[in-house]
Every structure is written in C-alpha cells, then in structure tokens.
Amino acid sequence: MPPSRIVVVFTLFFTAGSGTTVYDTYSDFTEEDNTPQLDYKDPHWCHSPSLTNGEVTCHSPRGGAYRSTLGTRCEMSCDRGYRLLGRSSIQCLASRRWSGTAYCRMMRCHVLALIPHGRYTCTHGFMVDSRCEFTCDPGYRIEGEHTRTCQHGASWSGVQPVCSDTDPPKIKCPPSRLKVAEPGKLTARVTWDRPAATDTADKSLDVILVGQQPGTDFNEGANIIRYKVYDQARNRAACKFIVRVEVRRCPVLPPPLHGYLTCSSDGNNYGATCEYHCDGGYERRGVASRVCQFNRSWGGRATECVSMEIKSDVKTASALLDQFYEKRRLLIMSAPNISDSDYQLQNIMIQKSDCGLDLRHVTLIELLGSPPRETGRIKESLLGSEVIEGLRQVFRISRSYFSMVLLDKLGLDRERFITPMASDELFSYIDSFLLDEEERERLELHRDFCD
Ligand SMILES: *[C@@H]1O[C@H](CO)[C@@H](O)[C@H](O)[C@H]1NC(C)=O
Ligand SMILES: *[C@@H]1O[C@H](CO)[C@@H](O)[C@H](O)[C@H]1NC(C)=O
Numbered sequence: 174m175p176p177s178r179i180v181v182v183f184t185l186f187f188t189a190g191s192g193t194t195v196y197d198t199y200s201d202f203t204e205e206d207n208t209p210q211l212d213y214k215d216p217h218w219c220h221s222p223s224l225t226n227g228e229v230t231c232h233s234p235r236g237g238a239y240r241s242t243l244g245t246r247c248e249m250s251c252d253r254g255y256r257l258l259g260r261s262s263i264q265c266l267a268s269r270r271w272s273g274t275a276y277c278r279m280m281r282c283h284v285l286a287l288i289p290h291g292r293y294t295c296t297h298g299f300m301v302d303s304r305c306e307f308t309c310d311p312g313y314r315i316e317g318e319h320t321r322t323c324q325h326g327a328s329w330s331g332v333q334p335v336c337s338d339t340d341p342p343k344i345k346c347p348p349s350r351l352k353v354a355e356p357g358k359l360t361a362r363v364t365w366d367r368p369a370a371t372d373t374a375d376k377s378l379d380v381i382l383v384g385q386q387p388g389t390d391f392n393e394g395a396n397i398i399r400y401k402v403y404d405q406a407r408n409r410a411a412c413k414f415i416v417r418v419e420v421r422r423c424p425v426l427p428p429p430l431h432g433y434l435t436c437s438s439d440g441n442n443y444g445a446t447c448e449y450h451c452d453g454g455y456e457r458r459g460v461a462s463r464v465c466q467f468n469r470s471w472g473g474r475a476t477e478c479v480s481m482e483i484k485s486d487v488k489t490a491s492a493l494l495d496q497f498y499e500k501r502r503l504l505i506m507s508a509p510n511i512s513d514s515d516y517q518l519q520n521i522m523i524q525k526s527d528c529g530l531d532l533r534h535v536t537l538i539e540l541l542g543s544p545p546r547e548t549g550r551i552k553e554s555l556l557g558s559e560v561i562e563g564l565r566q567v568f569r570i571s572r573s574y575f576s577m578v579l580l581d582k583l584g585l586d587r588e589r590f591i592t593p594m595a596s597d598e599l600f601s602y603i604d605s606f607l608l609d610e611e612e613r614e615r616l617e618l619h620r621d622f623c624d
Contacts, residue, residue: 456479457477
C-alpha cells in the first residue's frame with residue numbers, strides 16, 4: 174500500500190482592520206485513509222457555527238437539524254449596520270473544522286461637521302440608521318433638511334443644512350407725546366431717548382432716525398418720527414411715534430375804538446403780549462398791555478381809548494400847547510372878524526372835513542377879531558385873552574388878515590396859508606409832509622371811515 178497522500182492546504186487570510194492573521198488548516202484525506210473515521214451522521218462534526226451581530230444559514234446534506242455535520246455549508250450574513258469580514262460561505266470539513274471564518278464589523282458614518290450658529294443631536298451617534306437632527310441658535314433658522322441619517326453604506330443622507338439669520342431685530346419707539354408750545358413761541362423743544370434695538374443674532378445694530386432730531390424745536394401739529402433698524406443679515410424692523418405740538422391760543426383781541434394793538438409773537442398764542450395804542454387825541458384808560466395766558470384767556474381787562482380832555486381854561490399859551498405835545502397837530506385859523514369872506518369860505522370847507530382832520534390828528538383853533546371883542550376857541554371851548562395873545566405872539570399871527578398856521582405834534586410851525594385851502598389840498602399836504610410811516614399806513618386802513 175502506498176503511503177497515504179496527505180495534502181495540507183494552508184489557507185490564510187487577513188481580517189481587514191483587525192491586524193490579526195488567522196491560519197486555518199485542514200487536511201484532505203484520501204479515500205483509503207481513515208475512511209471509517211468519517212462520520213456523516215455525527216451532528217457535531219464541526220463546532221456550532223456562530224456569528225456575532227450576524228446570521229448563519231446552513232444547509233446540511235442530511236437536513237436542517239444537522240447544522241454541524243460533515244459537509245454542511247453555511248452562508249454568513251451580518252445584521253444591518255455591520256459589514257462581513259472573512260468568508261461569506263463556509264463548509265464543515267473532514268478535519269472537523271470550518272473552511273473559513275468571518276465576523277461582522279460595525280459600520281460607521283464619518284463624524285458630522287458642526288454647522289455655524291447651530292448644533293445637532295443623533296439618536297445613535299454615527300452608527301447606521303442613526304438620525305441626526307440639526308437645530309439653530311436662537312435668532313437663526315435652518316435652511317435645508319433638518320435631519321441627516323447614516324445610511325446602510327455608511328454614508329450620510331442629504332447635505333449639511335445652514336443656519337441663517339432670518340429673525341428681524343426688535344425696536345420699540347417711545348410713546349407719542351403732546352407738548353404745548355412754549356410761551357411766546359409757535360414751537361416746542363421736545364426730547365426723548367433713542368430707542369434701543371435688540372436682535373437675537375447681532376450685537377451691533379444700525380438704528381436710523383427718519384425725522385426730526387430729539388432736542389430740537391418742533392412745529393405746531395403732528396410730527397411723525399420713525400426709527401429703522403437693520404441687522405447684519407439686512408433684516409429690517411421699524412417703529413414710529415408722533416410728537417404733537419399744540420399752540421394754545423386766546424381769542425383774537427379786538428382793537429379798541431380810536432386805537433390799535435401791537436402784538437408780539439403770533440398775536441394770540443400763549444405768551445403773546447398785546448400793547449394798546451390810542452389814536453392822537455385819545456388817551457388810554459386801562460392797562461397798557463395784556464398777555465395771552467395758558468388757559469386761553471387774556472390777562473387783565475379791555476382798555477378803552479377815550480377822547481383827550483383839553484383844558485381850555487389855562488392861563489398861558491404854552492400850558493395850552495403842552496397838552497397837545499406829541500399827541501395832536503394844530504391848525505390855527507385867524508381872521509379879522511367873523512364876516513371875513515376868506516374865513517367864511519374856509520369855514521365851509523373845513524366843517525365838511527372835520528372827520529378828515531381828526532383822522533390826521535389835527536385840532537382846529539380859531540382866533541377871531543381884535544380886542545376888546547376878540548375871541549379864541551377850540552370847538553365850543555373859549556380861550557382866555559392871555560392865551561390868545563400868547564399864540565399870536567409865538568406864531569406871529571396878524572389880526573389884520575386871514576391866515577392859517579399848521580403845527581406838527583412837537584408844536585413846530587410847519588406851514589402857513591394866507592388864502593383859504595380846499596380840504597383835499599390841506600390833507601394832501603399833511604399826508605405828504607407831517608405823517609410818519611405808521612400813521613400813513615393806519616390812515617390807509619381807515620380812509621373810508623369818514624365817508
Ligand atoms: C386763567 O388763569 C388765570 C390765572 O393764571 C385766572 O386768573 C383766570 O381766571 C383764568 N381764566 C379762566 C377763564 O379760567
Ligand atoms: C371886518 O373886517 C373887514 C376887513 O377885513 C372890514 O372891512 C369890515 O368892516 C369888518 N367888519 C366888521 C363888522 O367889523
């Protein structure tokens with residue numbers, strides 16, 4: 174008998190990643206050798222195959238119950254999430270060993286990168302089927318898929334989401350306010366604190382005022398103030414409020430009869446002062462001025478302009494003239510007697526224009542005749558003979574012919590007439606040479622008064 178032929182095959186494989194080397198040896202015996210030793214019925218010829226985290230499916234020539242009989246072939250498969258390393262199919266050999274080994278190695282996805290302004294949490298770390306959910310920091314919103322899953326092939330589903338700032342900033346304006354205009358003004362100075370803006374994402378914000386600056390003078394009415402704010406991502410927020418300025422006003426003050434008012438500021442606003450002025454020949458009776466008060470009423474009582482009282486019973490011409498100083502102009506008319514034709518003609522013309530003379534603040538003094546039957550008068554009031562004599566001397570007025578002397582408010586002799594004058598001419602002269610600017614304006618306003 175030839176010696177038994179023993180073929181020894183060394184199968185060697187490297188288990189990837191483990192670094193260990195497994196030598197598996199088996200012998201294939203010739204039919205002649207140890208044939209009786211082979212037992213196809215032994216259910217435990219090889220040891221029971223097992224695979225951690227995997228499944229072994231065996232097919233025995235003798236049926237399913239004989240998992241480890243000689244010749245049984247087993248298919249190795251790993252559970253989900255595991256990769257098979259080694260043989261996927263092994264057989265129970267005559268050497269009582271399996272033809273190979275295998276094991277299941279857990280598969281992992283790569284470590285997910287962190288996203289700016291956000292984070293993620295995973296159900297099972299980076300293992301297969303682990304679901305990672307992304308969330309963003311307050312103020313940021315996710316763009317893209319919220320989750321990524323570690324897929325069976327150890328790759329992540331989807332792409333990394335990003336956290337972007339979509340939250341607008343917040344800004345709150347101060348409350349609207351009402352302010353009363355300052356006394357004597359039509360404006361009010363209003364101030365407020367600049368509103369603070371907040372944003373979940375940004376620290377520094379660009380707050381823009383649209384409207385008038387605080388601390389400045391605001392005009393009457395509603396002034397709208399707006400604030401706008403942008404964050405770094407150009408998200409916008411805005412607010413507005415109203416600064417209302419109220420000008421308190423008194424009823425318009427009526428001017429006095431025979432006088433007028435000059436008012437400060439806007440005439441009848443809170444704090445405005447109105448001064449009373451009386452026309453020439455009229456005197457103020459009452460307060461010089463009134464102030465518009467906060468409660469919209471005028472302080473003090475109305476003032477009247479009353480006719481100037483002329484004392485005709487004075488002893489001297491200068492005492493008489495003093496009463497007219499800076500108040501009235503004088504027209505002194507002189508004639509030799511009451512039947513003088515020039516006088517009579519002038520008298521007719523003057524009487525018709527009494528009102529016009531008054532408008533121009535002119536008082537007429539008549540001097541008639543010669544002593545002892547000489548008369549002097551202002552309207553119905555008779556003057557004393559010393560006064561008449563005084564006037565004639567001061568202004569060199571002759572008793573022997575008709576003449577008129579026009580005196581200004583300072584008592585200066587401004588013009589002389591020796592023939593009767595039509596009232597138009599007389600007024601025209603006064604208007605051109607004696608009235609000041611203000612008097613001329615007021616005369617324009619009241620020109621119709623005499624018609
Ligand atoms: C307005 O106020 C003044 C005091 O400031 C007072 O004397 C006057 O009576 C008030 N007038 C009215 C109408 O309330
Ligand atoms: C009046 O004066 C004139 C001179 O101007 C004279 O002729 C006349 O006689 C006088 N009449 C009277 C009544 O005195």
